[in-house]
Amino acid sequence: MLSLLSVEEIRGLPVFRSDCEKIADAAAFSRTLAWAMVLDPQKEEYPAVGGGEFYFVQSDRFDKRHTDTALVKDLISGNASGLCIMNTTVYHRLSEEAEQLAKEHHFPIFLTEQNLDITETIRTINKAVLESGGSENELILSEEYSRRLLEKENESNTELLRYTADVLHCECIYWHILSEPVTTGQSDLKDRIKEDREDILALKDNEIWRKENIAACSIHVLSEPYADVFLLRDSGITDFDITILKKLTSVLRRRVISDFLNRLQLQHSRDTQWVRFWIEGKLSDRLIRDHVDKLKIGKPEAYIVGSVKLPRQRSYSYNYRRSHENDNRIVSDAILQTSILMFRSFRAEGFSSYQHIDNTSSRMWHIYLAPEGMKDWKERYQKAVETLNGNEEFLKDDPELRLGLSSCTKKGELPLAAANAEYTRDLRLSLPQRAVTYESLHLLKAVEALRASERLDSFIDEELGDLLLEENEELLKTLRCYFQCNCRKNKTADALYIVRQTLYARLERIEEILGKGFDQDGRRVALEIAIAALELGGGEI
Numbered sequence: 001m002l003s004l005l006s007v008e009e010i011r012g013l014p015v016f017r018s019d020c021e022k023i024a025d026a027a028a029f030s031r032t033l034a035w036a037m038v039l040d041p042q043k044e045e046y047p048a049v050g051g052g053e054f055y056f057v058q059s060d061r062f063d064k065r066h067t068d069t070a071l072v073k074d075l076i077s078g079n080a081s082g083l084c085i086m087n088t089t090v091y092h093r094l095s096e097e098a099e100q101l102a103k104e105h106h107f108p109i110f111l112t113e114q115n116l117d118i119t120e121t122i123r124t125i126n127k128a129v130l131e132s133g134g135s136e137n138e139l140i141l142s143e144e145y146s147r148r149l150l151e152k153e154n155e156s157n158t159e160l161l162r163y164t165a166d167v168l169h170c171e172c173i174y175w176h177i178l179s180e181p182v183t184t185g186q187s188d189l190k191d192r193i194k195e196d197r198e199d200i201l202a203l204k205d206n207e208i209w210r211k212e213n214i215a216a217c218s219i220h221v222l223s224e225p226y227a228d229v230f231l232l233r234d235s236g237i238t239d240f241d242i243t244i245l246k247k248l249t250s251v252l253r254r255r256v257i258s259d260f261l262n263r264l265q266l267q268h269s270r271d272t273q274w275v276r277f278w279i280e281g282k283l284s285d286r287l288i289r290d291h292v293d294k295l296k297i298g299k300p301e302a303y304i305v306g307s308v309k310l311p312r313q314r315s316y317s318y319n320y321r322r323s324h325e326n327d328n329r330i331v332s333d334a335i336l337q338t339s340i341l342m343f344r345s346f347r348a349e350g351f352s353s354y355q356h357i358d359n360t361s362s363r364m365w366h367i368y369l370a371p372e373g374m375k376d377w378k379e380r381y382q383k384a385v386e387t388l389n390g391n392e393e394f395l396k397d398d399p400e401l402r403l404g405l406s407s408c409t410k411k412g413e414l415p416l417a418a419a420n421a422e423y424t425r426d427l428r429l430s431l432p433q434r435a436v437t438y439e440s441l442h443l444l445k446a447v448e449a450l451r452a453s454e455r456l457d458s459f460i461d462e463e464l465g466d467l468l469l470e471e472n473e474e475l476l477k478t479l480r481c482y483f484q485c486n487c488r489k490n491k492t493a494d495a496l497y498i499v500r501q502t503l504y505a506r507l508e509r510i511e512e513i514l515g516k517g518f519d520q521d522g523r524r525v526a527l528e529i530a531i532a533a534l535e536l537g538g539g540e541i
Contacts, residue, residue: 005033007054007082007108010125023099024082024108031108033081034246035146036125038118041066052206052246054081054125056118059092068098072109076101079206082108086118138240141167145244149251157252158182164248168241170233174252177226177344187232200228206249212236217249219256224340224393226256275356279305279365281415288411295352298372303414304351304381306342306366306435307421308395308403341394342366342403345387349380365418381407381437388435395434402427406438443532456533463530466513475513478506480531487519 008029011022034052041061055075062068068085075083085092094111102109126142145167152160161172161184171185181189192214193200200209205220215237219227229249231241274291277283292300339355343366346353351368368384370377385405388394395401404425408417420438427436427444450456461468467476478496485491493503510518517523 005128007031010128013124021111023102025106027106028108031081034250036122041071052081052250056084056086059085059087062092068095072098072101076105076107084110084112086112142243146247149247164244168244170231173230175228189230201225208242210237215242215245217245219249219253221256221340275354278414279418285412297352297369301370301372301374302377302407302409303411303417304368304405304407305414305417305421306403306405307425308338308364309362309401337393338395341388341391345384349384350374385435385437389433403435405435443529446529447533460530460533463526475506475510479510483528
């Protein structure tokens with residue numbers, strides 16, 4: 001069984017001598033290591049911040065643009081193991097904000113004043129990582145593998161898998177949750193793990209699952225499981241294999257994040273301006289058809305537009321490093337997470353999608369297309385929305401934000417659907433749902449018309465009268481349930497868990513307050529609108 005090396009175990013090394021300043025508690029020291037490496041905060045991208053790395057940074061690499069706070073935020077979000085700041089010619093005192101972050105997230109930071117041989121220090125730590133069952137040859141191989149991983153930064157995932165398979169003489173598989181497995185061999189992975197799939201899906205980020213001939217490591221993005229990396233070898237999986245697996249997963253995790261960032265940086269690409277023009281009704285049918293044809297989904301059965309205002313949260317821990325020329329980072333963690341959840345929910349139901357960020361008006365647009373032949377697109381649309389509303393992470397950082405959605409069946413109607421999505425998004429609702437469709441508004445459309453005319457409050461008072469009094473709260477709830485049950489008394493009594501005699505008594509009292517015929521024709525419609533207005537406008541029923 002693999003025994004992962006913890007920060008507690010490496011702090012006994014000479015580099016972390018007794019007078020070395022440590023910002024860490026017991027939880028911080030319990031973090032485990034995958035490998036050690038040098039990091040330069042002034043580079044636009046950090047190398048493979050993906051989980052389990054312990055980094056060494058020279059103090060003279062910090063400046064006003066590249067602060068220790070920004071670095072610590074990035075490393076914490078990347079699930080790194082820890083940080084050692086080596087004071088060289090410039091003494092660095094850790095900022096209060098960085099220290100507070102480290103303490104809050106149990107992230108270990110060491111500050112040392114002694115001159116270090118970086119190469120030897122990292123070699124010592126990486127050797128300790130393998131010490132439980134490794135050999136000198138495995139240490140050399142591990143160092144070579146780490147170096148080659150960084151050199152292969154621009155190569156495809158498939159090439160990385162092939163390289164790893166060659167090093168370990170095993171089969172490597174990368175399985176993105178929304179696609180088929182990418183493999184270096186011929187094994188039927190789905191068949192081999194079908195009995196263990198639930199256990200694998202339950203893995204935490206960077207967590208290892210292992211059986212005799214197969215091992216997996218999980219990749220999460222902003223708390224969401226996204227991919228798994230597998231090693232297969234009939235002769236068995238070794239501890240050294242697990243060490244290499246964690247290094248490979250670190251790099252692939254970074255790529256998963258980069259993939260979504262690339263999708264979201266759409267406004268920087270001239271090819272995506274057509275999405276905005278389509279939403280604004282400025283694109284010809286021919287140009288729309290040319291772009292949609294590239295998806296190879298045939299003639300879409302329907303088009304769904306989603307609109308959400310950009311979240312206020314401005315944490316950029318998953319973003320690329322800032323360039324020296326441009327510090328305008330539009331893709332925050334909250335935007336990334338929102339986009340991921342929306343993309344996954346609709347992709348799981350078979351929809352293709354486009355995304356567009358309008359940074360000028362702080363809006364994010366998603367367009368989902370139902371492929372030709374998807375006759376049940378309405379049911380799938382509703383299921384995707386239910387999935388979003390069932391996810392506690394969706395738009396959790398700003399309770400005032402809401403996703404508005406609307407659909408149409410003709411590409412030329414998409415601008416109207418976009419306007420309806422914005423209308424739905426901006427309604428002042430007191431609903432628990434964060435994703436609301438225009439199609440589900442029903443009576444609320446009439447409520448909004450009354451609100452716009454400033455007649456809403458007086459309308460509620462006129463229609464409901466004394467039912468609004470505190471002592472009649474139970475009667476108001478009964479009336480709402482009665483209408484929801486289409487005025488069927490047996491069904492209403494069952495829904496309220498009361499006997500019919502009690503219901504009859506309440507309905508008689510309601511009739512005394514509202515008058516006869518309250519459940520007939522136009523009177524009923526007016527009362528339902530008033531109840532909807534009271535509930536959706538913030539009142540309690």
